[in-house]
Amino acid sequence: MVLTVCMIVPFCLALAAVSDLLTMTIPNKLSLAMVALFLILAPFSGLAWSAIGLSVLAASAVFAVCFALFAFNIMGGGDAKLLTATALWFGFDHSLVVFLITVAYAGGGVTLLFLLMRSQAHTVMAMGVPLPASMATAKKVPYGIAIAIGGFFTFDQAPIVQWAMHALG
Template structure:
């Protein structure tokens, strides 16, 4: 059961957040709450001791502090900050967190370029009948939850929890 939770919870919540952000430009608070709560339920059964759980919490606190500053100066949305923080706890304070944040940055840059290009071609897209969420074209925001999800998918195999799963399966 623990293995199934590790394999499913983070990817499912990230995918849900990405689709919600794409369609509504919001990330539900319950997604971040589920990620945080599930981590604390799964981590002990995955073999993480209190010290390791503390390092995972430190990762989340560090990411939250940076995200809070970015939110305070209106660079990052609140839902993005919460999702990034909740995702960070699943990676811990190690190289997998750096990979997660690097992937999020790369995908975020590509996403921003793609959305800006789409917005420049708004009339052509609307005339062609290609189904594109209206908010994607009209909102002044970038649905960064997509980049957070893609970064999470790319980095998750190197996370301590997934390495524990691979050790149990292999």
């Protein structure tokens, strides 16, 4: 069970990032798997029921903000679902704030990289280097990459991961 906690969520984030890069979509099954895994593991993790409830509250708050961004066509639906599913793992404490700030910084970096690549896409493709449409022609940025980066850098601070590390000794 401990290995599941430490491996499945980063794996889902990596798959989401690759899918978003290549297809500009994030499969719903990845976000659903992360939510289901949390709901299955949380009661056995040693987290208090109140902490589990706060995790659900945190995910709900993130979803509300993301839904508003989606409604104004600022954020994609897959990005909103992935960010919500990942926020569930961080609870409603400082680790969520650290995660969200890291995602914001990563998002800035990813956006700058994509703008640079798009400005040079013709040159890069002329050299024979194929670029995914998300880098060459798309108008939006695949933010799932930034969410995954934020998750990779901060996942060790998630309460369940802290429990898993403690359980490992």
